[in-house]
Amino acid sequence: MLKDKMMDALQADWIAPGNIHGFTTYRQGGVSQEPYTSFNLGNHVGDDPNAVKINRNLLVENFNLPQLPVFLTQTHSIRVITLPFEGTDLDADAVYTAQPNQVCVVMTADCLPVLFTNKAGTEVAAAHAGWRGLCDGILEETIKCFQCPRDEIIAWFGPAIGPNAFQVGEDVMKQFVAQDNKAKQAFIADPNTEGKFLGNLYQIASQRLHNMGVTNISGGEHCTYEEQDKFFSFRRDINTGRMATVIWFE
Numbered sequence: 001m002l003k004d005k006m007m008d009a010l011q012a013d014w015i016a017p018g019n020i021h022g023f024t025t026y027r028q029g030g031v032s033q034e035p036y037t038s039f040n041l042g043n044h045v046g047d048d049p050n051a052v053k054i055n056r057n058l059l060v061e062n063f064n065l066p067q068l069p070v071f072l073t074q075t076h077s078i079r080v081i082t083l084p085f086e087g088t089d090l091d092a093d094a095v096y097t098a099q100p101n102q103v104c105v106v107m108t109a110d111c112l113p114v115l116f117t118n119k120a121g122t123e124v125a126a127a128h129a130g131w132r133g134l135c136d137g138i139l140e141e142t143i144k145c146f147q148c149p150r151d152e153i154i155a156w157f158g159p160a161i162g163p164n165a166f167q168v169g170e171d172v173m174k175q176f177v178a179q180d181n182k183a184k185q186a187f188i189a190d191p192n193t194e195g196k197f198l199g200n201l202y203q204i205a206s207q208r209l210h211n212m213g214v215t216n217i218s219g220g221e222h223c224t225y226e227e228q229d230k231f232f233s234f235r236r237d238i239n240t241g242r243m244a245t246v247i248w249f250e
Helices: 002-006 049-062 131-136 140-144 170-179 182-188 201-211
Strands: 009-011 020-025 082-083 094-097 102-109 112-118 125-129 153-157 167-169 187-189 197-198 217-218 243-249
Touching: 020 112, 082 140, 094 102, 094 140, 102 125, 102 131, 112 140, 112 201, 112 243, 125 131, 125 140, 125 182, 125 243, 131 140, 131 201, 140 201, 153 201, 167 170, 170 182, 170 197, 182 187, 182 201, 201 217
Parallel strands: 082 094, 153 217
Antiparallel strands: 009 020, 020 243, 094 125, 102 243, 112 125, 112 153, 167 197, 187 197
């Protein structure tokens, strides 16, 4: 029964080559107990380590991953590692590969996960774009790894906190605008809280990708904060699990 419940995931709805596998897991179908109910894949959030290990094995088994993925230690940086990875320093926020059956994974619970591939289906990457990493350039650093022309790169935005829920102070908005003046378009004054703004991570990410020559972009319809039945949300719950956004090619 556990396997049957967990097979569902949010598939990347993009026009990608047939050998590409990309999706984001939902929060249900694992073995973790409250408040990590139930398919938590993060081992840094206070969950029972045995439950996380079982859930990660379920990820491999139920979604037919070619191997257990390398899980990054995400620090809101702009560091990208390349698979296969021979080192020990997994502090990074994106992962790239040009080899088949190397599984790229990032974990999120409001931050924006972005998957990349190319039209030939020979390169893939996954990036964790929290607001700091997005502002500092994690998407740009990920794109720089690709060997193909920029106009052949395809991107998909997995589920993140939506524009009605991502409240920030003016200081955060100013940091984005300092990097790209167009970011002003992605913020509106919060009608319910004076001095606060609502930001659109999807819009900012699209602006950044367009600046790099990547215009084939899909996804961005979900809100992790509002869709409690499907997604973990740090802003909503504080103590919560993590979804995985996964990509590889055969």
